Amino acid sequence: MQYVYSLPASPSFVDKGLVGYDFGPLNQKDVEIIYIDAARGHDTFLISKRVVRIYYILAGNGHFTIADSRYEVCAGMLVEVPLRTEYCYSGKMKLIAFSTPRWSGGNDTFTKWNPDVVPWGNITCAADDGSWLTQLARSRIFGKSPLRAYLRLNQRLWNKLPTTVAALGLTRSYGSFLHGVARLDGVRIQDFSTHFFRNRPQLELIRRLAERRTKGDTLKVAVLGCSTGAEAYSVAWAIRSARPDLKLTMHAMDISSLVVEVAKSGVYSLAGSPLFRLMTDAEFVELFDRDRDTVTVKPWIKEGIDWSVCDAAEPDIIDTLGSQDIVVANNFLCHVDDSTADRCLRNIVRLVGPNGYLFVSGIDLDIRTRVASDLGLNPVQELLDEIHEGDPSTRNCWPFHYAGLEPLNKSRQDWRIRYAAAFQRVSPTEADSNSSKQRNETDMLSLVSES
Numbered sequence: 001m002q003y004v005y006s007l008p009a010s011p012s013f014v015d016k017g018l019v020g021y022d023f024g025p026l027n028q029k030d031v032e033i034i035y036i037d038a039a040r041g042h043d044t045f046l047i048s049k050r051v052v053r054i055y056y057i058l059a060g061n062g063h064f065t066i067a068d069s070r071y072e073v074c075a076g077m078l079v080e081v082p083l084r085t086e087y088c089y090s091g092k093m094k095l096i097a098f099s100t101p102r103w104s105g106g107n108d109t110f111t112k113w114n115p116d117v118v119p120w121g122n123i124t125c126a127a128d129d130g131s132w133l134t135q136l137a138r139s140r141i142f143g144k145s146p147l148r149a150y151l152r153l154n155q156r157l158w159n160k161l162p163t164t165v166a167a168l169g170l171t172r173s174y175g176s177f178l179h180g181v182a183r184l185d186g187v188r189i190q191d192f193s194t195h196f197f198r199n200r201p202q203l204e205l206i207r208r209l210a211e212r213r214t215k216g217d218t219l220k221v222a223v224l225g226c227s228t229g230a231e232a233y234s235v236a237w238a239i240r241s242a243r244p245d246l247k248l249t250m251h252a253m254d255i256s257s258l259v260v261e262v263a264k265s266g267v268y269s270l271a272g273s274p275l276f277r278l279m280t281d282a283e284f285v286e287l288f289d290r291d292r293d294t295v296t297v298k299p300w301i302k303e304g305i306d307w308s309v310c311d312a313a314e315p316d317i318i319d320t321l322g323s324q325d326i327v328v329a330n331n332f333l334c335h336v337d338d339s340t341a342d343r344c345l346r347n348i349v350r351l352v353g354p355n356g357y358l359f360v361s362g363i364d365l366d367i368r369t370r371v372a373s374d375l376g377l378n379p380v381q382e383l384l385d386e387i388h389e390g391d392p393s394t395r396n397c398w399p400f401h402y403a404g405l406e407p408l409n410k411s412r413q414d415w416r417i418r419y420a421a422a423f424q425r426v427s428p429t430e431a432d433s434n435s436s437k438q439r440n441e442t443d444m445l446s447l448v449s450e451s
């Protein structure tokens with residue numbers, strides 16, 4: 001039986017304003033002890049229905065806001081947060097949090113952003129087009145959003161729909177309408193969630209592209225928005241295990257220095273981490289060296305990856321990273337407003353060298369389709385269906401979350417471009433003809449819908 005626990009070598013979770021290290025699981029199953037290194041504080045206000053939390057401040061100072069009252073705290077103080085009470089904390093502090101029972105999904109309700117950590121949280125919104133629907137999304141009756149209530153009611157009914165009804169064209173159209181509403185209502189916020197082998201068919205396509213290179217070639221890959229590194233390491237594994245002869249140069253970057261530090265170390269704690277849940281045991285053994293509750297990415301996968309803190313929207317990333325054979329930009333453009341996503345994607349495309357490939361998922365499909373059409377990107381049809389279905393986390397939250405991915409609908413005339421998540425950047429002349437072909441298709445579609 002284990003009596004003594006060390007601090008995990010790497011964080012169990014990384015949030016916008018703090019890093020958490022989960023001890024255990026302890027023998028005492030209904031207690032969880034977390035060491036929190038807060039740079040700015042907890043990103044949201046929360047109310048817990050079941051978990052009682054007690055915080056001991058080890059170092060630093062800041063404040064807790066509990067039931068609308070502010071309490072200054074410093075090292076040596078203890079804070080007890082009762083059930084069903086809204087609270088949050090801010091400040092540069094090191095804390096120990098005792099939770100009983102252990103946290104599990106659904107225990108907490110996040111009520112609003114903490115402006116000390118996410119100052120832009122309450123103003124970053126989907127599409128502020130001034131329409132009646134946007135006005136409705138902003139309106140409150142007795143402090144509650146009518147649109148959110150409408151979505152909640154629909155969600156309850158939606159979850160009960162038989163599969164045959166859910167697949168009907170009419171139901172999908174209504175789903176698209178609901179998704180539009182969810183996109184208006186949803187406050188956009190970046191998160192760091194990631195998994196090893198998150199989209200297997202996408203890794204398979206990358207592997208096939210590597211297979212097609214000539215012996216000893218250099219393959220230049222950039223992984224943007226790499227979070228704590230799972231995606232970059234998965235891609236490096238796919239390429240290096242298929243083609244050890246290739247000279248792989250990989251740039252992996254993220255806007256947050258917190259996650260880049262974790263990614264660079266390649267060290268992860270097993271305790272409570274969802275990072276590995278999509279891996280088989282054999283893959284786990286192939287990727288990691290394990291020492292009790294800590295794993296380290298094997299040197300043959302890790303070597304030569306260049307990690308940096310960088311904003312994918314910065315026009316000078318092309319000077320920093322240079323032109324690439326494969327650019328991966330997944331699951332971060334859905335978390336910004338539409339015009340930023342559009343601008344950022346156009347900037348990212350500049351990184352893709354001639355005949356190179358762009359992988360971009362986790363972005364609004366209208367924006368992706370428009371940018372790909374405008375820039376004459378060639379949608380890759382190989383494994384298109386499989387890649388679209390390859391990441392259940394985005395598929396399952398449609399239509400009620402702004403980042404949800406709509407089901408593939410082959411009755412749409414534009415499906416080959418709309419649902420492609422991989423694109424080839426072809427030469428300028430080919431691009432011109434692609435672009436006009438795609439524009440013609442779009443014109444045809446608008447004629448069809450007008451008639």
Ligand SMILES: C[S@@+](CC[C@H](N)C(=O)[O-])C[C@H]1O[C@@H](n2cnc3c(N)ncnc32)[C@H](O)[C@@H]1O
Nearest residue numbers: 191192193194225227254255311312330331332
């Ligand atoms: C949800 S995670 C996705 C991680 C990984 N790409 C995946 O698909 O599993 C989004 C990451 O993108 C990063 N990010 C957001 N905006 C960015 C930007 N403009 N430039 C670079 N990274 C960004 C966030 O910090 C976060 O780590």
